[in-house]
Amino acid sequence: MKDLLRLKTSLTEEIEAVLNDQIRKEAHSSALYLAMASWCDRNGFDNSADHFYKQSDEERQHMLKIFKYVLDLGGTAVSPTILDVKFEFNSFREVFEEALEQEVLITQSINNIVDKCHKAKDYMTVEFMNWFLNEQKEEEYVARRALELFDVIGEEGTGRWEIDHQIPKIKYE
Amino acid sequence: MILKEKRNTILEEVFRTEAGCVYQSDVENCFYVDFGGRAIKFSILCFFRLKTLVDKVNLPDMAACPERSSDIEIISPCACEHCYVLTLAEIAALKELLAGAKVMLELNSILKERLCRLVK
Numbered sequence: 545m546k547d548l549l550r551l552k553t554s555l556t557e558e559i560e561a562v563l564n565d566q567i568r569k570e571a572h573s574s575a576l577y578l579a580m581a582s583w584c585d586r587n588g589f590d591n592s593a594d595h596f597y598k599q600s601d602e603e604r605q606h607m608l609k610i611f612k613y614v615l616d617l618g619g620t621a622v623s624p625t626i627l628d629v630k631f632e633f634n635s636f637r638e639v640f641e642e643a644l645e646q647e648v649l650i651t652q653s654i655n656n657i658v659d660k661c662h663k664a665k666d667y668m669t670v671e672f673m674n675w676f677l678n679e680q681k682e683e684e685y686v687a688r689r690a691l692e693l694f695d696v697i698g699e700e701g702t703g704r705w706e707i708d709h710q711i712p713k714i715k716y717e
Numbered sequence: 718m719i720l721k722e723k724r725n726t727i728l729e730e731v732f733r734t735e736a737g738c739v740y741q742s743d744v745e746n747c748f749y750v751d752f753g754g755r756a757i758k759f760s761i762l763c764f765f766r767l768k769t770l771v772d773k774v775n776l777p778d779m780a781a782c783p784e785r786s787s788d789i790e791i792i793s794p795c796a797c798e799h800c801y802v803l804t805l806a807e808i809a810a811l812k813e814l815l816a817g818a819k820v821m822l823e824l825n826s827i828l829k830e831r832l833c834r835l836v837k
Contacts, residue, residue, distance in 0.1 A: 548822065
């Protein structure tokens with residue numbers, strides 16, 4: 545009897561499900577960053593707004609990368625529904641705290657996927673997810689550095705204005 | 718079962734219960750689900766779509782709901798010409814049949830990997 549299951553897709557049901565879940569998380573990140581961009585724009589932090597617009601685009605690209613991978617391997621990629629995106633924040637600092645928290649959540653989620661792939665001996669997906677692990681180094685670095693600016697510069701006086709001007713200069717090299 | 722009387726295609730039995738049977742056709746690369754007095758052909762994708770739809774039906778909720786419309790469920794997989802109109806008991810039976818078939822397909826996959834592909 546032919547192995548129709550394997551001929552259809554290289555992904556197991558479990559791995560396909562966790563990848564679709566990651567697609568949803570990346571889409572949620574993209575929407576959350578867009579909400580942060582909106583908040584920054586509304587409150588006069590133009591550079592930070594630009595930073596979050598870029599972050600939002602990046603997260604969408606990450607989502608599409610996984611989306612296409614699932615399809616390339618014969619799986620079914622599900623276009624996610626995004627609900628309950630937080631769009632109000634108590635302070636400028638809270639925006640960046642949430643951004644870092646979101647990146648930590650994504651890193652943990654990717655680690656869990658890699659862990660499941662090892663257990664399922666799906667080394668193709670492990671190899672694919674390695675790109676995301678490397679990307680998370682940069683994402684967490686940028687988010688952490690941005691938050692550190694609040695302590696280094698301070699928020700008093702023109703502090704927040706200065707922080708907003710330093711945000712685009714953060715680079716991971 | 719009705720399927721064997723009607724077809725000449727060589728079909729391999731994947732899984733059988735008292736309520737029905739799932740066959741695989743290696744020639745057509747598809748499955749036949751013989752259930753509820755009908756044998757329906759499903760492409761690989763449609764077969765798994767059917768399983769997802771059937772799995773989504775919440776039997777306890779269906780049993781607890783007093784509305785008459787909740788006595789039956791219409792299962793209509795996309796891109797498939799057929800649909801099922803099933804009672805609670807029939808859905809339970811179809812769930813069991815498809816779940817069993819899935820396990821057998823996974824077992825076949827493991828056997829092919831361990832016994833055929835690895836020794837070549």
